[in-house]
Amino acid sequence: MHYKSMRPDQYKKLTELVANALELPNHRRSAYLDKECGDDVELRYEVEALLNQSIHADFLEQNALSLGSTDFPKPQLKSRIGKIQLDQLIATGGMGEVYSGLDTVLKRRVAVKVIKAGLHLSSKGKSDFLNEAQILSSLQHPNICQVFEFFENDNKDILVLELIEGxxxxxxxxxxxxxxxxxxxxxxxxxxxxxxxxxxxxxxxxxxxxxxxxxxxxxxxxxxxxxxxxxxxxxxxxxxxxxxxxxxxxxxxxxxxxxxxxxxxxxxxxxxxxxxxxxxxxxxxxxxxxxxxxxxxxxxxxxxxxxxxxxxxxxxxxxxxxxxxxxxxxxxxxxxxxxxxxxxxxxxxxxxxxxxxxxxxxxTLALFSGWKYTTDLQHQTNKANAARIEAEKLASFMLHDLHPQLRALGKLGLLESTASETLSYYNNLDPEQSQKTHDKQALALIKIASVFDDQGHTEKALETYKKARQILIQLNKSNPDDHVVLLRLGQAHMNIGELLTIIGDFDAALPELKIAIEVGKKLTTDTPPENTSENEPSTHDRWWLHLRATYMITDTYRRKGELDSALSLLSKITPVAKDAAAKLPSLLPNYADIIYMKCNTLYQLKIDQQVLKACTEMAQLSEQALQQAPDEFRLNFNHSIDLGFLAGLYRNMNQPEKAIENINKALAISRKLNQWDPDNQSTENDMISNMNIKGQLLFEQGEVAASNEIFNDAYQRIIRLTEKNEELHFVHNKLHAEIYLNKLQAAQKTADFMRSKGMKTRDLLELFEELDRRQKQQNND
Structure with missing residues (x-):
């Protein structure tokens, strides 16, 4: 790959083309690249090279495997053939006999195949086969038994191969x-x-x-x-x-x-x-x-x-x-x-x-395609280093260049294989190699964890974020003035706190989020939002961390039921976020998040016009942010959540027409997102949440059959999600559907689980009340 030496504009174009080409079936890619690359031969070459990489299951190749001790007959030939010291007969077959042995020059264990006399090659055949053996040897593919040598000895054709145990x-x-x-x-x-x-x-x-x-x-x-x-x-x-x-x-x-x-x-x-x-x-x-x-x-x-x-x-x-x-x-x-x-x-x-x-x-890139230890130790080391460099380049391209574009499209799932393989790669580095790549590792681990998180692998994501945090703490100690390291450290703490909140471990989440807020304050103290320097870290990234971490901690307080703490923080951060978004428009989604949390937290306390005003502003802000980038996956997702929440508020305010209007808009967006990426658990859960709200609205309007139909659909979907994932907002939706489908025994178990997590939101408490009401009615009947 040569993309690191490209001009910045060409490099940006490369990432766009690869991301877009992934969206197309194979038969349409050529025409697309003809149009987009034009006469830029170098760019076309780089795009096609990335789209046609060989594929492997692992990042790290293994050495040729040695044979374990087994009881085989002694060799039928003399004990030595040229430089090969024969050990024992290990197999016989249609082609001849196979022996284990030692290459006494290169000091490696080998398999020696002695071709049957009846299959002795003609001169032309020997020349042709030798050519093919040379090609095979040059492949050095980890799933092909390697050909080391081919020669004649005592009028017998001898093939020296990789020795395999298994x-x-x-x-x-x-x-x-x-x-x-x-x-x-x-x-x-x-x-x-x-x-x-x-x-x-x-x-x-x-x-x-x-x-x-x-x-x-x-x-x-x-x-x-x-x-x-x-x-x-x-x-x-x-x-x-x-x-x-x-x-x-x-x-x-x-x-x-x-x-x-x-x-x-x-x-x-x-x-x-x-x-x-x-x-x-x-x-x-x-x-x-x-x-x-x-x-x-x-x-x-x-x-x-x-x-x-x-x-x-x-x-x-x-x-x-x-x-x-x-x-x-x-x-x-x-x-x-x-x-x-x-x-x-x-x-x-x-x-x-x-x-x-x-x-x-x-x-599923083969970042170590063709690497084998086939020569002396120095050559092995040189090739290993070259392979590592190539691995890190390709992993960097996948996780850093394509990551934001695929995230914007809601396609982070496409990176899951690469994320897993990159994680395996870094886990297998020895301590010295790991120390040399700590800065790259930390950033890669954060990106890897975000992929796992996006796909609903919460525990896997949490573990990976913690690995990144550990590395970043060490780097921050040795480089306290490095703001890039500090930003990543704050991000790791914030993401850990967010995931701990999602699984209901609020007490563990709060310290992580407090550290993230302190990092955000430090990074923004001397960098006002109007100072739009693109130096690393950028002004946007600094303020994004500060606002996002504050949003997350207020969410944690809200879920925990500590509403006064949440509102106190929100009163301080809201004018700051509003000013930042006015001076740096890219922060508008962050301001919309803050207003969403203000709306949501006030809703936990009361339902009145003040709450409605805040929630209406929330929906307007997310719609405004979406208008700036209508195809941005995350902005669509946020607006769907806001509309669903607003629909629930109108329902509680006895305005069913407006509730239905907003929930239909929310469902249209969430279904669109689900079509964009059917495997994204977060958007699937959002769609289920919107379905539950609509189902409840229909039930309350007396349309029981239509309500049951939509709740049944929601229930089948949420069961699949919660089989392997017990994030609280998933389980909340499961409880909602169980209650309205009168699956009261299952609902009681779900409710007990939610109570054990200490979550105290208004909607959840209302579901507990509805469950108690239905159980009493069932007992009376």
Whole structure:
């Protein structure tokens, strides 16, 4: 990547293009980039490079794996072949025998494959295979068993390979061990992507040729070795059916070979995709899409006719993918890269069955693609450092450059894989490396945590914010005058406090938020809002922290029932926020938040015209902020909340017409946001909240059937959310729906949980009263 050396305007354009291209299906991206990049070849190259990165499951590669101690027979050959000291026979197969050994020059454990004499290569075949072995060796893909050397010794062809510890996939399947089928499949097809795009085909992909290490890493064996039969003088390229059966260990294996293989036709990369389809079916169901105990002849006949039956227990998305892979027409099968993207989509976005297909290869970047320890220690160190630098550059691009744009679009979920992988990367750094990257780590951890938070992974987000806080405390001690570090420290404290409030730990939240407010005051003391310097940290960022932290602590006091403390702070911060927003318009959303909290806190005390005035101003301010950026996800979200709150206020003031008018507007926005990002739990919960308000309004107007319908919809949605997440505002909505659906036993349990958290808002207390009323009525009946 070269984007760090671009001009600022070009770099900004790059981030915009990548974010926008992610919104488009693959077939529309080229035309979009033609239009947007024009003659800027460099920019076009950088965008396409980012959109077509190879994909891996992990950031950190592992060394070649060594073999554990097992009881195998002694080698049948002499104990040494060239510089390789043979140890023991570890396997036999159709290609020959495999021994473990030691490369006495490079001091590494290796596997030595001695090719059967009958498969000895012709001169041309040896030259061709050596070329392919060199290409394979250059790939150094973590899911491909590496080829180290190929030579002749005593008239035998010798292949020196990476030594792997583990079990074959066949053994795993036969033992019925717990296998993450999609994860294994993803690693397999990831290797196919890289190999196929270098012109290499496996031709004999099957469980026996796939190893799984004890750490869960997949290793594909014998890549390219199936071509031996084509190079051998004794075997024609176009084999008859009988010849194919005789050479199944080489030309293919019944049950896994493609129709074109079974017919003796020319093979392409699509051949591997058919075999992968069979494998995927087996990984997900434990069986092939063929009848059990079929003979080789029966399997060949079925394959030639492209007959298969996908088990019904395989989910629809995976079943559809298998069906496309098992297309009788080789040209109709998806490529390895498209298959990988689809598996990634299925893994990461299970709800998105009809959206974002093949669009997220960027989001599971292989930041260490091709890194192996294959030479001396110094070379390893140089390559490792280069890989780390590249990893941090790409993580920086994803988390810092794309993050604000995807957040604005409500698409932070697209970064979840990258966030997890970046977190794993930093967790695996040794102490010395970690110390050197503390400043980068802290910022990355805050961004990572915000992604987890946005997706509803509260505990994961909280843990990550705390890691960032720990690093920033150390950095602040050694650099007390560094305002960038101070800003991030204040942000970490604030975010921790916010999450603690959300889960109901108010007493733990308050100290965190008080520290954040003090940091905000310190950062803004000598930087008035009219001083719009863009020096780091910017004026906006300084004031944003100060206003946001104050907003959050008043929310904590409000939820805890300490309304006087909340109102005292609000009376002080409201004129400050109003003045700041007037002088720096980008702070208008912060001022709107402050007014929202003022409205909400007053509402807890009384319902009168003063409260209505504050809440009307709140909605007007959020609408004004939204008009400045109508496609901004967060501003739409805020306005939906404000309208929903205003609707609830009108309901309490016995103005149902205005209540319905505002709740319909709120629902329209929240449903739009839910369509934008169906996996965003916060917007889903907001929509449920608005549905509950409308359901209650309909119930009170006597429209019981319509009320039940909307409450049932809300209940089904909230049940899915609260299965794994007990944030208080989620559980509050669950209680609301349970009461109005007369699920009183379940409602009592939910109410007990909410009472245990000490939350004392007006709406919640009203729900407790409604629950008591209904229970008494039930007992009387």
């Amino acid at each position: 079990q074959t996939l066949r053994q795993r399947l036969e033992e019925q061990r717990n296998i993450d089928g999609l994860n294994v499949a993803k690693q397999i097809v990831d290797a196919l992507v890289v190999a196929h795009e270098r012109g290499i085909i496996h031709r004999d992909l099957k469980p026996e040729n796939i190893m799984i290490t004890d750490e869960g890493q997949v290793k594909i064996l014998d890549f390219g070795l199936a071509r031996f039969t084509e190079f051998s003088d004794s075997n024609p390229v176009h084999a008859t059916r009988q010849q194919t059966v005789q050479h199944t260990q080489i030309a293919g294996t019944p049950g896994y070979m493609s129709p074109e293989q079974s017919l003796g036709q020319q093979t392409t990369t699509a051949t591997d995709l058919w075999s992968f389809g069979i494998l995927l079916c087996e990984l997900l169901s434990g069986s092939q899409p063929h009848p059990k105990n079929s003979s080789a002849d029966e399997l060949l006949a079925r394959t030639q006719a492209a007959q298969f039956k996908i088990p019904k227990r395989i989910p629809s998305a995976e079943s559809k993918l298998i069906q496309s892979l098992l297309n009788a027409n080789a040209e109709g099968r998806p490529s390895a890269r498209s298959t990988l993207a689809e598996i990634t989509r299925i893994q990461n976005f299970p709800k998105r069955r009809n959206r974002w297909i093949l669009g997220f290869s960027l989001l």
